[in-house]
Amino acid sequence: xxxxxxxxxxxxxxxxxxxxxxxxxxxxxxxxxxxxxxxxxxxxxxxxxxxxxxxxxxxxxxxxxxxxxxxxxxxxxxxxxxxxxxxxxxxxxxxxxxxxxxxxxxxxxxxxxxxxxxxxxxxxxxxxxxxxxxxxxxxxxxxxxxxxxxxxxxxxxxxxxxxxxxxxxxxxxxxxxxxxxxxxxxxxxxxxxxxxxxxxxxxxxxxxxxxxxxxxxxxxxxxxxxxxxxxxxxxxxxxxxxxxxxxxxxxxxxxxxxxxxxxxxxxxxxxxxxxxxx
Amino acid sequence: xxxxxxxxxxxxxxxxxxxxxxxxxxxxxxxxxxxxxxxxxxxxxxxxxxxxxxxxxxxxxxxxxxxxxxxxxxxxxxxxxxxxxxxxxxxxxxxxxxxxxxxxxxxxxxxxxxxxxxxxxxxxxxxxxxxxxxxxxxxxxxxxxxxxxxxxxxxxxxxxxxxxxxxxxxxxxxxxxxxxxxxxxxxxxxxxxxxxxxxxxxxxxxxxxxxxxxxxxxxxxxxxxxxxxxxxxxxxxxxxxxxxxxxxxxxxxxxxxxxxxxxxxxxxxxxxxxxxxxxxxxxxxxxxxxxxxxxxxxxx
Numbered sequence: 001x002x003x004x005x006x007x008x009x010x011x012x013x014x015x016x017x018x019x020x021x022x023x024x025x026x027x028x029x030x031x032x033x034x035x036x037x038x039x040x041x042x043x044x045x046x047x048x049x050x051x052x053x054x055x056x057x058x059x060x061x062x063x064x065x066x067x068x069x070x071x072x073x074x075x076x077x078x079x080x081x082x083x084x085x086x087x088x089x090x091x092x093x094x095x096x097x098x099x100x101x102x103x104x105x106x107x108x109x110x111x112x113x114x115x116x117x118x119x120x121x122x123x124x125x126x127x128x129x130x131x132x133x134x135x136x137x138x139x140x141x142x143x144x145x146x147x148x149x150x151x152x153x154x155x156x157x158x159x160x161x162x163x164x165x166x167x168x169x170x171x172x173x174x175x176x177x178x179x180x181x182x183x184x185x186x187x188x189x190x191x192x193x194x195x196x197x198x199x200x201x202x203x204x205x206x207x208x209x210x211x212x213x214x215x216x217x218x219x220x221x222x223x224x225x226x227x228x229x230x231x232x233x234x235x236x237x238x239x240x241x242x243x244x245x246x247x248x249x250x251x252x253x254x255x256x257x258x259x260x261x262x263x264x265x266x267x268x269x270x271x272x273x274x275x276x277x278x
Numbered sequence: 279x280x281x282x283x284x285x286x287x288x289x290x291x292x293x294x295x296x297x298x299x300x301x302x303x304x305x306x307x308x309x310x311x312x313x314x315x316x317x318x319x320x321x322x323x324x325x326x327x328x329x330x331x332x333x334x335x336x337x338x339x340x341x342x343x344x345x346x347x348x349x350x351x352x353x354x355x356x357x358x359x360x361x362x363x364x365x366x367x368x369x370x371x372x373x374x375x376x377x378x379x380x381x382x383x384x385x386x387x388x389x390x391x392x393x394x395x396x397x398x399x400x401x402x403x404x405x406x407x408x409x410x411x412x413x414x415x416x417x418x419x420x421x422x423x424x425x426x427x428x429x430x431x432x433x434x435x436x437x438x439x440x441x442x443x444x445x446x447x448x449x450x451x452x453x454x455x456x457x458x459x460x461x462x463x464x465x466x467x468x469x470x471x472x473x474x475x476x477x478x479x480x481x482x483x484x485x486x487x488x489x490x491x492x493x494x495x496x497x498x499x500x501x502x503x504x505x506x507x508x509x510x511x512x513x514x515x516x517x518x519x520x521x522x523x524x525x526x527x528x529x530x531x532x533x534x535x536x537x538x539x540x541x542x543x544x545x546x547x548x549x550x551x552x553x554x555x556x557x558x559x560x561x562x563x564x565x566x567x568x569x570x571x572x573x574x575x576x577x578x
Contacts, residue, residue, distance in 0.1 A: 118288075118548075119511060125533050125545075126288075126541070128533060129292065129533045129538075202408065209412075210412060210511075214518055216533060229412065236416065251408050251410070251413065255405065262404075
């Protein structure tokens with residue numbers, strides 16, 4: 001599926017390549033970084049991009065490139081982790097609701113409606129308020145804020161797939177409901193789930209970085225794109241590179257994810273066009 | 279209505295989900311005086327059965343009483359009333375900017391479908407969707423305040439201080455609208471009645487503006503409604519970037535300070551506002567779409 005999309009759409013291929021590079025940089029950051037991303041070096045503070053520091057240094061003399069590469073780990077982790085949370089909850093609950101129906105479904109959908117009343121970031125703020133600040137909590141907060149979208153999508157698709165003759169046939173043959181759900185229904189709702197997950201990753205990376213930018217995520221001196229962008233705010237004129245590099249990294253990552261996501265959506269499920277704008 | 283009740287339950291629970299003694303947990307960050315602790319205990323009356331506490335919470339909230347902020351010691355409702363106008367002003371300006379820019383980009387892209395104009399417009403939109411608002415805001419500050427010196431970077435008051443933050447949210451939001459206007463227009467332009475309009479010799483612009491746009495805007499309205507939540511998200515971040523007063527700023531400080539009465543108030547008011555605007559969006563369908571109006575008339 002993915003290889004076909006990549007072959008047919010050049011923009012998706014470009015996005016995928018960018019993502020691979022970022023992922024590799026993040027994965028091997030500890031081995032690759034030219035400098036310690038946390039160690040302070042006052043002598044080198046605020047030096048502009050040069051051969052020794054390709055992206056310059058921040059107000060503490062830390063190498064921006066090293067921080068950006070290390071920061072990618074947290075951003076990608078937040079994006080993937082949050083979507084994993086939402087995906088698990090969404091598939092389990094959505095599938096159960098769609099297959100069981102009745103009172104369970106009604107009740108769960110009411111809860112989802114209530115969750116929907118809190119726009120994404122507000123929900124995330126509430127979760128952070130209860131759980132406290134920190135990397136893991138931001139990931140959970142972003143994940144929780146995505147759950148209602150996932151549950152709705154999965155349930156809706158399950159309801160329409162359930163009407164198919166093959167599902168009825170499976171049931172008539174005496175399959176257990178769990179078997180029907182997992183073997184006959186789930187495989188047929190995978191496509192929209194993949195599409196929405198890609199968009200959700202992009203969204204989670206932005207939301208996660210936003211929360212760190214606001215000071216609700218991991219604490220300095222941990223390298224993280226949102227934190228670094230925020231710490232460079234007061235040096236915009238003297239050292240534009242401090243904020244620009246992490247800002248550009250976030251944008252590049254999200255553009256790349258969106259390029260792949262757009263292509264997947266067009267290939268797999270054109271119907272999702274409006275939903276995918278999340 | 280059930281949603282609003284549910285929202286109030288969630289907001290009510292925030293305090294009860296805290297680990298340990300809620301009063302101590304709430305006051306832990308606050309350097310509280312024993313007097314404050316007594317007041318909060320009296321306010322929360324945590325020994326009562328939960329349903330009773332909930333009823334009391336709702337009765338007070340309906341009357342606009344969310345208790346006092348732990349830090350400023352002022353009534354939460356007063357804090358909110360002071361910050362709300364600033365955010366509403368920001369949000370309204372942002373929506374106008376988003377609507378104008380988004381509609382223009384989407385129209386350009388749809389009318390010149392599959393040309394370089396389309397591709398350029400969509401590239402801009404992709405950039406807009408992918409650009410975190412705090413980064414866009416800083417870029418705007420850098421260009422328009424620090425380099426060109428046209429507009430003040432931060433603070434409150436006047437159109438000049440409203441323009442940059444509103445543009446930050448507006449441009450982010452317009453990208454979403456542009457993508458949607460384009461795809462929705464392209465879909466509508468494929469309809470038979472469009473061919474008719476073309477056949478009678480109307481120019482492509484006349485066809486698009488007079489015949490297609492109205493129908494194309496219906497799905498756009500839905501998403502604008504859904505996206506209002508993201509607009510709120512935008513204000514939370516943008517108010518911080520531009521050091522503006524407002525609900526978003528209030529929410530962030532409340533969470534950072536663990537000022538739970540304030541969190542409850544802000545969250546409840548924001549969620550209610552969100553539910554209300556979505557209701558308005560739902561109602562606006564029938565104004566936009568005669569088909570829905572007639573269906574509803576037929577049902578009644």
